[in-house]
Structure formats: C-alpha cells, structure tokens
Amino acid sequence: MFNPQQIPRVFAQPLGCDFSQNLVDGLITHMADTPPEAMARVDLYVNTQRMKRRVQEIFYQRGAGFLPRIRLITSLSDDPLMLANLPEAAPSLRRQLLLGQLIQQLLQAEPSLAPISATYDLVQSLSALMDEVQGEGVTMADVVNLDVAEHSEHWGRSKRFLEILANYWDQNALTDPQDRMRHISQLYAQIWAQNPPQHPVIIAGSTGSRGETAAFMQAVANLPQGAVILPGVEPAEPAHLWHSFKTPSATLDHPQAGFAKLFEVLGIERSDAPVWYEAAPANPARNALISLALRPAPMTDQWMQEGPDLIPQVTTATQDITMIEADVQKEEALAIAICLRNAAEQEQKAVLITPNRTLTRRVSANLARWGIEADDSAGVPLQLTPPGVFLRSIAGLFGRPLAPQNLSALLKHTLCHSTEARPEHNLMTQRLEVAVLRGGPPFVSLDTITHWADGKKSTPEQVIWAAWIARVFAPLAQTTHLPLAAWIDLHFTTAEALAAGPSGEGSGILWDKAAGRRAREVMDELRQEQAHGGHMSAIEYQSLIARVLSTEVRRDAQFSHPNIAIWGTLEARVQGADLVILGGLNEGIWPENPKPDMWLNRDMRKQLGLLLPERSIGLSAHDFQQAMGAARVVISRCLRDGEALANPSRWLMRLTNLLEGIGDTGKEAVRDMRQRGDQWVRLARLIDLPVHSAPAIAHSPPAPRPAPVPPKGARIDRLSVTQVQRLIRNPYEIYARRILGLRKLEPLGKQPDALARGIAVHAVLEQFSTEYPHALPEEPRAAFLASAEKVLARSVPWPSARHLWLARLAQVADWFLAAEATRRRLGVITATERSGELYFKELDFTLSVQADRLDQGQKGLRIYDYKAGKPPTSSVVKVFDRQLHLTALIAVRGGMDGMPGAPVEHLEFIGMHSDQTTLPIDVDDETIVTTEDELKQLIGYYNIAGHGFNAHDKEQLNQDIGDFDHLSRRGEWTDSDAPEKIEISDEI
Structure with a gap:
C-alpha cells in the first residue's frame, strides 16, 4: 500500500474537509492496485466510537465490499493479544473508592485543605491527574524530585501526599487504562521492531495530544506499512511561525502548536507530511482569514502586513458566516434551535458544536417543541434521568432531618409508588401537603404524619399509606456513619420500597426503562466493589452517588433526527455537515477556564512534563479553527451571563478586530454577519409572543383596578x-x-423569615x-x-x-x-x-x-x-x-x-x-x-x-x-388608575 521510506509516515488532511469521507476515499485510492480482500487486512485505529460508525456508514454507502478492521485507540488497554502479559484491569469504581479512603485520611489529618464533603470531588481530580501522569510516563522519581521550596506549604503537603500515593499505587501497576495503554504501546513497539506486520496499520483522527497516544502513533508511523493521518493541519502555515512553535518559549495556545510538538517528537518536518487525499476545502479564503486571526499574540503585528492582502477575498470568506449576538443564553438557545429547525425543513445536515452543556440542554428542550430530537453525542447524564434524580433525592435524606420540601418532592416523583394505584397516592400526597407540610414546622415528624392519618375523617387506605411513609423514612435520618455496604443496602431498600408503594411487592417501574436498567447496573457495580469503600458519613455517600451517576451517560440516538446533531469538540474534529453552529462563544466557555488543580500548580506540572493550561487552550483553538472551515457557519454568543456582561471569546474578538482593522470592506463584512444573525434573534423574540386569532381577544383591554362591592349579606364581621x-x-x-x-397557600415548611x-x-x-x-x-x-x-x-x-x-x-x-x-x-x-x-x-x-x-x-x-x-x-x-x-x-x-x-x-x-x-x-x-x-x-x-x-x-x-x-390582576393596572366598582351579586 505504501512505498518504503526512512522517516515516520505521517499524512495531513487540510482544514475545511470532511475528514471521515476523505479518509475512506483516500484509503480506497491508496489500495486501488490491491485485490479486494486486502482491505480486510487493514488495521484502522480511530479516536471515537462515533467516527467508527461514520466510517462504517461511508463504506456501506459504497456498496458491497470488504471493511478494514476498525478499532478504537482507547481500546488498546483491553487488547486481547496483550492481556496475557498484563495483570487484571482494576475497575474504575474500585480505584475511586480506594482513593476516597486515602483522601479521607488526608482530610482528617489536614482539615484545613477541604471539607469532608469534597472527598469525591478530590477523587475525580486526583483520578484525572493519575491518568495524565501514567499516560505521560511520569515516574515515582519525578514526583519525589519535585522542587517546592519556593512554594507555599499547601503545595508541600500536596507533594507529600502524592509521594505516599505513588508508593501505594506502585503495587497496582498496569491496572489503570492509561498505564496499560502506554505499556501496550511500548510492547507493540518492541514486538514490531523484531517482527513488523506487513499489512497496513493506520491511525486516523487523533492529534496526539496525550502522551500514551503519541507513543502509539510513533510506533505505528515507523512500521513498513504504518501511517498516521492527522486532521485539520494547516498546509500554508508560514515557516517562521511553524519553527517558532519548537522554541522553549513558544506559546502553546495556537491551534497548530500541538502538531509542531508532535512532529518534533516524531523527528520529521512539516514538509514530510503530504496530504492524505486531495480534496477542495469548503472555503479556502476563510481558512486563510482564520489562520491570520489566530496568529500568536507576539505576531499580531503581521495583521498590518498581511491583512490588506485578504481584502479581495473578505466577501468570499465571510458571506456564509452568520453572527448571532443574543441578550441572554435563553434567547441564544432559542435562536440556535430555530436555525436547526430551518435546516431540518430544508433537509440539510446541521450540527451544534459547543462545550457548554447548559446551552445544549436548552437547545434540545426548544427543539422538542417541534418534535425534533437532536443526536446528542454527549447524551444525558444518568444523574439527570428520572431514576438518577430519584436515587439522588433518597440519598439526600440520609443523616438529615426530613424537610417538607424534600419529602413532597420525593413523594411527587414519577417513580414513587409507580404502580396502578398511583392516582390514589397522588391524592394522599396532596392531602398530606395541605394538612401537614404547608405552613408546618421546618422538619417533619413521622409521628405527626401518623397522627394525621388517625384523624376522625381518615380512611383505612390513608392509615396504610401513612404507615408506609413512616416505615420507609424512619431509618434514614437516624443513620450518620456506616460502612459502604450498609449505605448501599439502605439505599436499595428505600428506593424499591418507595417505588413499590404500601404493598411492598416488586419495585414498580424503577428499573424497567433504559435509564432505570443502566442505573441498576451502576448500583450493582457499586455493590460489587463495596468492600473497598470502607466507612463513610452520610454526606460522603451522597457525594459518591452523585459522582458515580454523573459519570454515566444515557444515549438514545436511535430516536433522533437523522440530520440534526449536537457534537462535542472531539467528535467535530473528524466529521462534516452542511451547517455548523458554534454556540456559546464567550470567554470561559470557548476556551473553557482552566480547572483549578488541588494537587499541582503550574510550575510543578512543568517540572513533571505534564500538559500546561495553555496547551488545552491550543486544543480548543484547533477545534474552533476546524469548525470555522465548514461551508456555512453560525457563530453564536450571548451578551449577558446572569447579571454580568459576558466577554466574547478571544478568537471571536481576534476575527472581528482583524476584519474591522483592514478597512471598510472588513467593517461591512462584520456588519453583514451581525445583520444575518439579528434575523434569527428577532425570530427568537417573536416566537414566544402570544398570538390570538380572535380579534375580540386580540384587542381586549387590560383589567381595571378593582373595587368589589359585596352583597349586603356578606360584610366584615x-x-x-x-x-x-x-x-x-x-x-x-x-x-x-x-x-x-x-x-394564602403556605410554603412547604416554615422559613426563618421576618414573621x-x-x-x-x-x-x-x-x-x-x-x-x-x-x-x-x-x-x-x-x-x-x-x-x-x-x-x-x-x-x-x-x-x-x-x-x-x-x-x-x-x-x-x-x-x-x-x-x-x-x-x-x-x-x-x-x-x-x-x-x-x-x-x-x-x-x-x-x-x-x-x-x-x-x-x-x-x-x-x-x-x-x-x-x-x-x-x-x-x-x-x-x-x-x-x-x-x-x-x-x-x-x-x-x-x-x-x-x-x-x-x-x-x-x-x-x-x-x-x-x-x-x-x-x-x-x-x-x-x-x-x-x-x-x-x-x-x-x-x-x-x-x-x-x-x-x-x-x-x-x-x-x-x-x-x-x-x-x-x-395587578400589573394590568397601576396605582394611578381610578378604582372601578364591581357589584358582586349574591346569586349562585
């Protein structure tokens, strides 16, 4: 398939191309002179499951033929050929529980670091750090040799804890995915050095930003028939800019800086990476505009030199860009949803790309108004599904007094008493709320509920129902510190008892649907690992359950619209669409603010050779640059974030500043982009306005300021x-x-108000x-x-x-x-x-x-x-x-x-x-x-x-x-309006 060469074999696919389509077209082109069955001997590694499905679909559309063996890069840690040489993989949940016990001990010894409720938040950040450390090949010696002399005592404590952790975790070597993947990459390199495969081995779609992935890419690129295909490489990057990325002081927030570092690791130059498949970009003029706009800050003076050269192409570059600037995120989400609906009506493939999950949920909710369900790559976190909310609500009652708000919310949940007698349950809940919960004490006594059920007007069904409530909730507030096994048993027992109702038979529909079945699997997995959890408080268990459920995702792609999708930035790198919407283009979202690191500061990360915060900004910039290469683009942001003004994304500011700085042509282009976006914002503002078909209703006056006159028999006594x-x-x-x-209907439970x-x-x-x-x-x-x-x-x-x-x-x-x-x-x-x-x-x-x-x-x-x-x-x-x-x-x-x-x-x-x-x-x-x-x-x-x-x-x-x-009806009248007498009749 490939001709022999002395350097690693790397191909590049330019910006503005459908990477998956070009991958398949290039693969068929490169194998044109081979027999049909040769395709079945190709090992093709891709970066996401979605890309794998897309590549398969493209092959299917071409008709009958052989498929390559398509695998995920992340599946290397479970490679069946290497499992014999590796210890058994440790479940992710077990590692969380073991780390949780270690952090508990840390917080008990150093309570000033964080509250005990933050245990599993720290577990998540520590797990991410361990993955990164293992993937980058950082050793125990590197951690021990960290120099923290010039840092505060906090970082000294952090280093000491990491040293203890490293000594402990060394006993579990090669049981974590990143550690196994790096080890397998090294094993493959050793095996292939002695006996290289003669069939093609290709890695496509990855940028090599993680150490373990880059190591595997290096091993594949050096094979006789190995190749690495990189997405979104800029072909015309100036040589001086490319070489500047390799200097020690180089900025890493440029979209192409990561490729320069990867090429340096592979030992090749930019010119050594030819184009994989010749395909015309959707808009070369726009690619050039974005490339100049994203130059590193020390080089933005080049705008003055190269900007005027873009003037003849500005109209071509921007004519298919629409800029939505909504007032608030709610308005932005509705405008985006209208754009997607319009694309669906025109049978165009449209996609929303944004890292802001709040925005995507708002867009999905608006699309549901028109019966459109977008194919959301991120899915719905299990904690937000009905079973997830139900389980978290129950856990939230452990070790705490029973508040009326919590009791009412749980009794009204669709999974509570999810049996045929649900209507009777709703009636009982309503009666209890009015009689006991509203205006009552801030915490509910179960004896009060029992006493209410034993009243003169009570029924046998009411007595049974109240006894069920008392029986289920009685153990919850009394438990404060238990072994994990006991917490899980109590959680299971309570959830199923609430779902079953007073009869106590079965568990209602709690585990019936897809989300319920997945929630049951998660709880069963937690039960299998309960021996590693130790003792914990109620608040720690609540944090653990929330964390475990939040890491699971439910996807229902089979019911989604075939042309409307919501992608994360990772999926967007290797796919194409007719219309691409970049949502949430505000600073702090694109790019995201660096997450605080409890364990390592910037200098410590640099000493260990880990990714610095600006490298993640560079990856995000690359995602932005690739998305902007689509044929039609909508860039969207909101002007306000809550009560504060939101700053536009730095890339959006660079683009508009460059355009407005090159003269009237650029200013007109920016104005046109905003005008096209304003049309969608106007529609968003109009769509929720009430429309009355009857003229009498449409022109009905507002209500007058009332002054009712009751009949003579109804007076103040x-x-x-x-x-x-x-x-x-x-x-x-x-x-x-x-x-x-x-x-007035009293609130649920008393509050410490002025009264x-x-x-x-x-x-x-x-x-x-x-x-x-x-x-x-x-x-x-x-x-x-x-x-x-x-x-x-x-x-x-x-x-x-x-x-x-x-x-x-x-x-x-x-x-x-x-x-x-x-x-x-x-x-x-x-x-x-x-x-x-x-x-x-x-x-x-x-x-x-x-x-x-x-x-x-x-x-x-x-x-x-x-x-x-x-x-x-x-x-x-x-x-x-x-x-x-x-x-x-x-x-x-x-x-x-x-x-x-x-x-x-x-x-x-x-x-x-x-x-x-x-x-x-x-x-x-x-x-x-x-x-x-x-x-x-x-x-x-x-x-x-x-x-x-x-x-x-x-x-x-x-x-x-x-x-x-x-x-x-105050609001329809003002205090300056004259009161209007309203005679009230005593007739019924």
Whole structure:
C-alpha cells in the first residue's frame, strides 16, 4: 500500500474537509492496485466510537465490499493479544473508592485543605491527574524530585501526599487504562521492531495530544506499512511561525502548536507530511482569514502586513458566516434551535458544536417543541434521568432531618409508588401537603404524619399509606456513619420500597426503562466493589452517588433526527455537515477556564512534563479553527451571563478586530454577519409572543383596578387590631380574606423569615417578663441573654438563624434593659400576651386583639407593643397604624380577658432593632373616644354605605406586594388608575 521510506509516515488532511469521507476515499485510492480482500487486512485505529460508525456508514454507502478492521485507540488497554502479559484491569469504581479512603485520611489529618464533603470531588481530580501522569510516563522519581521550596506549604503537603500515593499505587501497576495503554504501546513497539506486520496499520483522527497516544502513533508511523493521518493541519502555515512553535518559549495556545510538538517528537518536518487525499476545502479564503486571526499574540503585528492582502477575498470568506449576538443564553438557545429547525425543513445536515452543556440542554428542550430530537453525542447524564434524580433525592435524606420540601418532592416523583394505584397516592400526597407540610414546622415528624392519618375523617387506605411513609423514612435520618455496604443496602431498600408503594411487592417501574436498567447496573457495580469503600458519613455517600451517576451517560440516538446533531469538540474534529453552529462563544466557555488543580500548580506540572493550561487552550483553538472551515457557519454568543456582561471569546474578538482593522470592506463584512444573525434573534423574540386569532381577544383591554362591592349579606364581621391597618391601606386584601374566605397557600415548611423572627422575639420578651415580673435581676444582661438563649433553643429550629437572632438581641440588650428599668419604675407588669375583643352591636362587628404587654401604672394601664424591626413613625401611627389606640379602646371598654375596664395612661412601641428606638404615644379619654368614632366610621363605610374594597388604596410604597395581587390582576393596572366598582351579586 505504501512505498518504503526512512522517516515516520505521517499524512495531513487540510482544514475545511470532511475528514471521515476523505479518509475512506483516500484509503480506497491508496489500495486501488490491491485485490479486494486486502482491505480486510487493514488495521484502522480511530479516536471515537462515533467516527467508527461514520466510517462504517461511508463504506456501506459504497456498496458491497470488504471493511478494514476498525478499532478504537482507547481500546488498546483491553487488547486481547496483550492481556496475557498484563495483570487484571482494576475497575474504575474500585480505584475511586480506594482513593476516597486515602483522601479521607488526608482530610482528617489536614482539615484545613477541604471539607469532608469534597472527598469525591478530590477523587475525580486526583483520578484525572493519575491518568495524565501514567499516560505521560511520569515516574515515582519525578514526583519525589519535585522542587517546592519556593512554594507555599499547601503545595508541600500536596507533594507529600502524592509521594505516599505513588508508593501505594506502585503495587497496582498496569491496572489503570492509561498505564496499560502506554505499556501496550511500548510492547507493540518492541514486538514490531523484531517482527513488523506487513499489512497496513493506520491511525486516523487523533492529534496526539496525550502522551500514551503519541507513543502509539510513533510506533505505528515507523512500521513498513504504518501511517498516521492527522486532521485539520494547516498546509500554508508560514515557516517562521511553524519553527517558532519548537522554541522553549513558544506559546502553546495556537491551534497548530500541538502538531509542531508532535512532529518534533516524531523527528520529521512539516514538509514530510503530504496530504492524505486531495480534496477542495469548503472555503479556502476563510481558512486563510482564520489562520491570520489566530496568529500568536507576539505576531499580531503581521495583521498590518498581511491583512490588506485578504481584502479581495473578505466577501468570499465571510458571506456564509452568520453572527448571532443574543441578550441572554435563553434567547441564544432559542435562536440556535430555530436555525436547526430551518435546516431540518430544508433537509440539510446541521450540527451544534459547543462545550457548554447548559446551552445544549436548552437547545434540545426548544427543539422538542417541534418534535425534533437532536443526536446528542454527549447524551444525558444518568444523574439527570428520572431514576438518577430519584436515587439522588433518597440519598439526600440520609443523616438529615426530613424537610417538607424534600419529602413532597420525593413523594411527587414519577417513580414513587409507580404502580396502578398511583392516582390514589397522588391524592394522599396532596392531602398530606395541605394538612401537614404547608405552613408546618421546618422538619417533619413521622409521628405527626401518623397522627394525621388517625384523624376522625381518615380512611383505612390513608392509615396504610401513612404507615408506609413512616416505615420507609424512619431509618434514614437516624443513620450518620456506616460502612459502604450498609449505605448501599439502605439505599436499595428505600428506593424499591418507595417505588413499590404500601404493598411492598416488586419495585414498580424503577428499573424497567433504559435509564432505570443502566442505573441498576451502576448500583450493582457499586455493590460489587463495596468492600473497598470502607466507612463513610452520610454526606460522603451522597457525594459518591452523585459522582458515580454523573459519570454515566444515557444515549438514545436511535430516536433522533437523522440530520440534526449536537457534537462535542472531539467528535467535530473528524466529521462534516452542511451547517455548523458554534454556540456559546464567550470567554470561559470557548476556551473553557482552566480547572483549578488541588494537587499541582503550574510550575510543578512543568517540572513533571505534564500538559500546561495553555496547551488545552491550543486544543480548543484547533477545534474552533476546524469548525470555522465548514461551508456555512453560525457563530453564536450571548451578551449577558446572569447579571454580568459576558466577554466574547478571544478568537471571536481576534476575527472581528482583524476584519474591522483592514478597512471598510472588513467593517461591512462584520456588519453583514451581525445583520444575518439579528434575523434569527428577532425570530427568537417573536416566537414566544402570544398570538390570538380572535380579534375580540386580540384587542381586549387590560383589567381595571378593582373595587368589589359585596352583597349586603356578606360584610366584615370581625377584624384584629392589626388587620384594621390592612383595611385602610389595601381594602381588597380584607375583602379576599374576610369576605371571600381565601387564604394564602403556605410554603412547604416554615422559613426563618421576618414573621418567624418576630414571633421568636415576642416569645423571648414574654419569657423574660414572666421570669422577672417585678424588679430586674442583679445581672440583667446575663439573665436576659440566658432567657433568650433558652427560648430560641426551644422555639427556633434553624441553628444559623438561632445564633444570628441571639446576636441581634445581645446588640440591643443594654439599651432595652436600661429602658426596661424605667418602665418597671413607672408600672407593674399585669399581663403579657393577653387576648381581648370588643363587640359593636350596631355594626355587628367584633374587634379582637392579642396585647403584647399590659402594665398597671399610677393613673391607668400602660400598653406596650414589641416590634422585631423598627417601630412605626408618628405620622404613620396618626393615620394608618392605630393598633395601640384600638388596644386601648378594648382595655377601656373592659374587653380584655379577665380584666375589668380601666383607664389608659400611656402607649408605646418598642423596637428591638439596632436603631434602638421607641415611639411613646400620649393618650387620654378624648383620644379613646376619637378612636372609637373613627373605627365605627371606617367599618360603617364598608358595611353600611356599601363602598367598594379598593385594591392597594393607600399603600406606603408602590412596590408593596399583597397576598392577593394575582387575584386583583395587578400589573394590568397601576396605582394611578381610578378604582372601578364591581357589584358582586349574591346569586349562585
């Protein structure tokens, strides 16, 4: 097939060509003079499974004939010819578990390095480092000889740990894939040196960026009938640039720098690598433009020299480039999806290439709107499939109190109680949520669920269902530290019990579908290796499960669209398409930010001869250069990343800067590219706008600002003194709450919000007043904080909130106690948290109160109201917040429980806030009478005169949010709109 030569045989395939198609065409051309069966003796090594399938498809399309023996380079570690000379391969999961135990010991000895929950994140990074070290042939001596004298102590600890690890792992030599692959490459080189194969051996599609792959490529290239075919080699790279890559100070972030290093290892020059198959690039002018734009930074002055030469070709180079610049990633994903849909309708092959998996998931979701499922090379991580989410949710409950949010999410999961009785389960879950979980405590007691099921209106099915819940969840929070085997058993038992339902038979559909079967295989594999896991905490097990599930991928390519695909950068190197979309072209995505390395810094990596961060940038630049060589290209980015502006990719900036710098022709080209992209962005913005076919609906006016007038039989019959303020400020809220009988749906479980803090502060002050009803103790601050700590420990279940609120009370303690001493001299505490009410017969209305504190002064009662925040201002109290005045009215009229009517001499708001302010209010008999008259006028205004309950009538701030704003359709009207009366009929 090949003529003899004295140097390694390397071929290059230029940019802008379909590599797989050219590979097959060249292979057939080179073997044109051989008999047909000679093709079956060709060993062809490719870099990905997808390329293998593509090459096979191209051969199939050519009709009947022999196929070469197509293998993956990565399968060398399992080469059957070499297995006899190698120890048994260690499962990847076993290595993770063994490394996990070592890192556990490290973190226990050095807790400042990382939290114990980071164990398996560190395992992943350490596994990647071990693979790289083994692939590059780094020895134990190299690690020992690392010079860390000028580095911080952290790197010294890291080196010592790596030395321990290297000594340990030396006992397991040749059991890891990278180590085995490098060893096999060396064995092949030794065997072939004595007895080289006479049939063709070809490696195609790899760039040789990893050490073990480069070693195997070197062995193949030196065979009599061996050859290496490289993708995306630039044929016209200037000689001075090519040679600069070989200097010690050369930059490695150029797309062709890796080839220069590979050629240096092979001992050949650029001219020694002819083209494998002569094929015209899709757009040679664009290749030249991109090549100049990507020159290394020290050579960008060449833009001034060579840029003008490109002016005649700029239009040809850019006419098929579209630049999408969307506002946010959601808009970018939709614009890309529309591009792909358009290509599918025109029966063109289109592909999205991006390293951003969030963007690809958004694009896939948008394509699903039109029934298009893209062939995604990355697939869906198993942890994001229904079984993966189900298993992770269960593991998340281990060793933790049962939160209402977690319980509700798990009970509503499609795999929970996945039997024929699923509808009944959904009904029970809804009832439990409303009765127990919403507005309940922050953590669920299983006894509470059992008590709920034993209620008067319960059914036998409800009792059985609640008993099942209690039985399944009871063991979870009690376990904190177990052997891995026990964790796995508990996980299996819980998952299958939840999936089976109360009957306990089978496991529902948990393991039935493809994702479920794969999840079962992963869990079974973990069970097989459980002896190597040792003991671990609940949080470590949760991290392990998340890590194991995230490394597995589910692919359903058989159901995907034949012409629409999503590729990673590795697959894109050796395939072609009619339309190529480069998505997410922002800095930090293309190229990706270097991942932090816990174990080695840049200098240590350089000492060991490992890949430096800029080398990965060079590989990413090569992917970009190859993709830009396609016939039609869409380059896409979003202008904002969350709340911050996003920077465009450095390659996109280089391209636009070069074009805009060569004159008006280049500026016009950039403008045209953006205009073509703006068309897709406009479509993305229009596609989600509501379209109404009926003219009456299309022109319907927005809802008015409502002021409902209920029928005479539905009036306000009862309010608390605090609700009176809401009646003044937002009457619509009182209408919805007291007349319609509506209430806000409480969240799942209580949260440490302002309401919870207010309740806690009131409880603290009530407790202190109860313990010391007369004089203050000798050490008032210590006694006050001790009382507060006792109350908060009893009533506040959130540890962080408990400590924070106690600190806030300590901040105001001295101020409060100094004022409290004065209050004790002026009166004697008579009652705390005393309820009361006052009935107005002429209005058929009851006013109620829960008074914080009543003191008996010299001339009458002194009424105090505690505020966890700032007290209201005097102007607000004068018009709106009449809470203390109304409390005084009830006290004077004898409405307080167990207390006769008595005069009131003083009112005061006490703000337990860092501002340390109070608001004393003067009160006399005339004030009480005026307050009563104003209340009767206010209630009569609605109950007798029949006025409408205006929405947001006198709110303090425009942005104040009410519980019933959605009911009043706020947003369709503004606070400046006049309220519109709406007569409510009493007819049903």
